[in-house]
Amino acid sequence: MEMKAQSIKAALDDAGLKWSDVDGLYDAQDGEGGGGLGLAAYLGFKPSVIDTTQVGGSSYEFQTAHAWRDITAGKCKVAVLSYGSTAASNRVAIGTGGRAAPIPTWASNMEGSYGGTLISNYAMVKNRHLHMYGSTMEQFAQISVTTRKHAMRNPEAVKAMTDLQFVGINEITVADVLDSRIIADPLHLLECCMVSDGGGALVIVSADVARDTKKKPVWIIGSGEATKYRENGGDITVSAGAQSGPIAFAEADVKPSEIDIAMIYDSFTITVATCLEDLGFAPKGQFGDLVKDGQLNFDNPYKLTLNTDGGGLSSNHPGMRGLFLLLESVRQLRGESTSQVDGAKLAVAHGNGGLLGGTHTGGTVILAKD
Amino acid sequence: MPNRPQPAFPEPNTQEYWEGVKAGELRYQTCNDCSNVVFTPRRHCDRCGGTNLATKVSKGEGEVYTYSVVRQSGMPGFREMGAYTVAYVDLDEGFRVLTSVVGAADPTKDIKIGDRVKVEFEKQDSGDYPIPVFRQV
Numbered sequence: 001m002e003m004k005a006q007s008i009k010a011a012l013d014d015a016g017l018k019w020s021d022v023d024g025l026y027d028a029q030d031g032e033g034g035g036g037l038g039l040a041a042y043l044g045f046k047p048s049v050i051d052t053t054q055v056g057g058s059s060y061e062f063q064t065a066h067a068w069r070d071i072t073a074g075k076c077k078v079a080v081l082s083y084g085s086t087a088a089s090n091r092v093a094i095g096t097g098g099r100a101a102p103i104p105t106w107a108s109n110m111e112g113s114y115g116g117t118l119i120s121n122y123a124m125v126k127n128r129h130l131h132m133y134g135s136t137m138e139q140f141a142q143i144s145v146t147t148r149k150h151a152m153r154n155p156e157a158v159k160a161m162t163d164l165q166f167v168g169i170n171e172i173t174v175a176d177v178l179d180s181r182i183i184a185d186p187l188h189l190l191e192c193c194m195v196s197d198g199g200g201a202l203v204i205v206s207a208d209v210a211r212d213t214k215k216k217p218v219w220i221i222g223s224g225e226a227t228k229y230r231e232n233g234g235d236i237t238v239s240a241g242a243q244s245g246p247i248a249f250a251e252a253d254v255k256p257s258e259i260d261i262a263m264i265y266d267s268f269t270i271t272v273a274t275c276l277e278d279l280g281f282a283p284k285g286q287f288g289d290l291v292k293d294g295q296l297n298f299d300n301p302y303k304l305t306l307n308t309d310g311g312g313l314s315s316n317h318p319g320m321r322g323l324f325l326l327l328e329s330v331r332q333l334r335g336e337s338t339s340q341v342d343g344a345k346l347a348v349a350h351g352n353g354g355l356l357g358g359t360h361t362g363g364t365v366i367l368a369k370d
Numbered sequence: 371m372p373n374r375p376q377p378a379f380p381e382p383n384t385q386e387y388w389e390g391v392k393a394g395e396l397r398y399q400t401c402n403d404c405s406n407v408v409f410t411p412r413r414h415c416d417r418c419g420g421t422n423l424a425t426k427v428s429k430g431e432g433e434v435y436t437y438s439v440v441r442q443s444g445m446p447g448f449r450e451m452g453a454y455t456v457a458y459v460d461l462d463e464g465f466r467v468l469t470s471v472v473g474a475a476d477p478t479k480d481i482k483i484g485d486r487v488k489v490e491f492e493k494q495d496s497g498d499y500p501i502p503v504f505r506q507v
């Protein structure tokens with residue numbers, strides 16, 4: 001919880017706002033004693049809006065949408081979202097570990113006997129994608145290559161990889177990815193996000209408060225939320241982003257082709273591939289043409305750039321990465337990224353929470369430069 | 371014999387399904403009001419909300435929709451198993467199950483999406499319930 005407190009303080013300082021200005025508290029109920037009941041007391045806030053939406057890693061995109069809505073409705077003026085996790089220090093095997101289910105549920109009784117890991121859910125989506133569209137292992141690997149390139153330019157990402165004792169903290173090639181060991185067919189180690197510590201906070205304020213902030217604001221211009229789950233006869237290569245994306249783009253009145261920065265939840269390469277397609281950056285099944293030859297690298301002339309902080313694949317993934325997608329989008333639109341894209345005006349932060357291929361959520365937020 | 375985790379009860383949605391498994395049947399539901407095929411088992415129709423459901427017995431035949439071979443697992447009962455498959459199988463009656471495809475000499479090479487498979491009820495080292503898995507035909 002202290003990580004949340006320190007992150008909120010840093011974010012308020014960055015905006016030139018005071019602790020006592022906060023009147024909206026958004027939290028994903030993670031960590032010890034947090035959530036709607038305990039967190040305000042710990043922090044010392046007396047918020048008039050408390051929102052504890054918990055929909056997995058995309059909780060922060062959902063909460064951003066809700067904070068925007070609540071501020072527009074006049075329910076609060078200064079909202080904070082925060083996150084802090086010590087998954088790495090606690091050695092949590094998020095991807096490969098088992099989950100204890102002491103109380104049987106509808107889901108645990110139908111799935112617990114098969115040893116599915118978090119990773120195997122994503123692996124099954126990738127396998128189906130390869131089968132349906134003829135996509136290739138090399139195309140998926142390119143996502144890891146671009147992400148690592150950006151991570152190597154981000155000192156915090158390099159530090160995270162160093163702390164976690166990554167083998168080979170350097171730029172990687174498609175061959176490196178395909179030579180890394182398979183965790184669950186057809187996903188290689190270098191297609192999987194790390195398990196790190198991490199935290200952060202975001203301040204969302206009303207337009208009148210934003211006029212006087214220390215730094216120029218970034219504007220929320222569209223949002224969308226959706227859920228998707230396994231259905232009889234359903235297509236698991238299509239994510240909730242296919243529903244949340246068009247809603248957000250319509251509200252923002254922009255087209256995918258106008259976006260400069262795509263911050264896409266990269267729990268695994270397949271998550272990025274499906275979400276890029278579902279948000280309309282590539283026709284379904286054809287993300288490969290979009291990511292080829294480093295086209296989404298920050299220094300490539302192609303309009304769109306992907307995951308400039310180094311992503312969950314190579315900078316941090318403490319369990320729920322959604323907040324960091326928003327933070328890096330803000331950095332890009334303020335010109336503060338370590339892989340800055342010149343003239344970046346529009347960014348999309350798209351979170352995918354839960355299990356791609358199983359029950360998951362998609363939260364899309366579109367942001368614009370001041 | 372394998373030692374997969376057992377279902378646990380009371381759990382009202384899935385009890386009838388597992389009683390079927392114990393009797394050597396793969397059960398699913400259909401809606402008497404809108405004829406929707408309901409699976410995963412529950413007590414209402416996920417298309418119309420009605421509660422007028424009928425329990426049916428599947429022939430247990432279908433095809434592999436997708437699968438993964440898990441090579442690293444920390445789960446009790448699986449850690450020791452070596453590489454094992456997790457799969458979605460589409461049954462001919464129109465429902466999809468999460469399951470495992472067993473019996474392939476090398477699951478990383480010998481299973482393909484679209485392979486025809488049939489259910490079998492795999493006896494376990496311990497526990498009352500066999501576990502439905504699928505084998506290529």
Ligand SMILES: [Zn+2]
Nearest residue numbers: 401404415418
């Ligand atoms: Zn019905």
